[in-house]
Amino acid sequence: MTIRPAILLTLATMGVGAAALPADIDPAFRVFLTRQMKFSASELNALARGKTVRHSLGATTPGEVAAVGATWIDASPDIFLERFRDIVRFKRDEDVLQIGRFHDPPVIEDLAALTVDEDDLDAEDCRVGDCNVRLPSGDIVRFQREIDWKAPGARAKAAALFKRMLIDHVHAYWSGGAGRMAEYNDDKRPIQPGVEFGGILNNSPYLSELVPGLPDHLRDFPSARLAGSEDFLYWSKEKFGIAPFITVTHITISRAASGAVVITSKDVYSSRYFDASVGLTIVSKSQDGGFVLVYANRSRASALKGSFSALRRAIVDRRVRGSLEQGLKAIKSRLEGVK
Numbered sequence: 001m002t003i004r005p006a007i008l009l010t011l012a013t014m015g016v017g018a019a020a021l022p023a024d025i026d027p028a029f030r031v032f033l034t035r036q037m038k039f040s041a042s043e044l045n046a047l048a049r050g051k052t053v054r055h056s057l058g059a060t061t062p063g064e065v066a067a068v069g070a071t072w073i074d075a076s077p078d079i080f081l082e083r084f085r086d087i088v089r090f091k092r093d094e095d096v097l098q099i100g101r102f103h104d105p106p107v108i109e110d111l112a113a114l115t116v117d118e119d120d121l122d123a124e125d126c127r128v129g130d131c132n133v134r135l136p137s138g139d140i141v142r143f144q145r146e147i148d149w150k151a152p153g154a155r156a157k158a159a160a161l162f163k164r165m166l167i168d169h170v171h172a173y174w175s176g177g178a179g180r181m182a183e184y185n186d187d188k189r190p191i192q193p194g195v196e197f198g199g200i201l202n203n204s205p206y207l208s209e210l211v212p213g214l215p216d217h218l219r220d221f222p223s224a225r226l227a228g229s230e231d232f233l234y235w236s237k238e239k240f241g242i243a244p245f246i247t248v249t250h251i252t253i254s255r256a257a258s259g260a261v262v263i264t265s266k267d268v269y270s271s272r273y274f275d276a277s278v279g280l281t282i283v284s285k286s287q288d289g290g291f292v293l294v295y296a297n298r299s300r301a302s303a304l305k306g307s308f309s310a311l312r313r314a315i316v317d318r319r320v321r322g323s324l325e326q327g328l329k330a331i332k333s334r335l336e337g338v339k
Helices: 027-035 041-048 077-085 142-146 154-175 193-202 206-210 214-220 309-336
Strands: 053-056 064-073 096-101 230-238 245-255 261-270 274-285 291-301
Touching (some): 027 041, 041 053, 053 309, 077 261, 077 274, 077 309, 142 154, 154 245, 154 261, 193 214, 193 261, 193 274, 214 245, 291 309
Antiparallel strands (some): 245 261, 274 291
């Protein structure tokens, strides 16, 4: 496995910029970084000198991997937020093959630019317990029931059917109606993304400390919306592993009591690889005019369970930390070139 591109959601830019100046870290934020993000005194001192730091966070269950990194950026936090809101341009990268933002409410036309080919979905051979994309059993059987595989254009019809399944799920998620994918039955062992996501929230107490009510907002959306939050959905098709994967992500932008910008990225759907994932970005303004950028991610993947899971998790963990540092340095360079 390689580190999932979505884990670097808020970090995927390139560029070259000026060297950083010493940072002024808010004392209360320093306490938060020490207690919740487990940064050591030496790491925080390096961060205050403009260095990029990162380390693993504790994973308490098989299949989970977590990491956090931070850097100081000599630029306006408003620039970062302005660019991030334009998620289609912000995430544009050689590993992001296609991307689009959903309307409110989502409509099927939002997926017009998404192509679904054999690398994305082998629908003809898709069966319950043996399918190459994550889907519930009720949707999997539709490929055999509704598609005449001997007729011309069968694959195009299957791709269109997959899009309809996806938009139905997304619309149900956004509206709170029936139709969410509560269980994936593409493999012998069913996956319940809601249960896996709940486990991630239980292992992420820093979310509620930053913004009280944020975990409930993410868990029960849209019935427990967080007052003052800004929410949107986007989809992407990204390079990863042996085949690309299609994902839908829920972005929530909120504010901590300190005034720091808090952005979460919740995995609503992944066609492959990941069972659940939550990313956290914190933008904490410094008195000197720059800001501290912190990014943490906690994800669960079935591939990190079972035989040799400890070895696979160790490999993924090293790659997570390496990719995290590279991404933080990239966005630092890019934004410090914009004044």
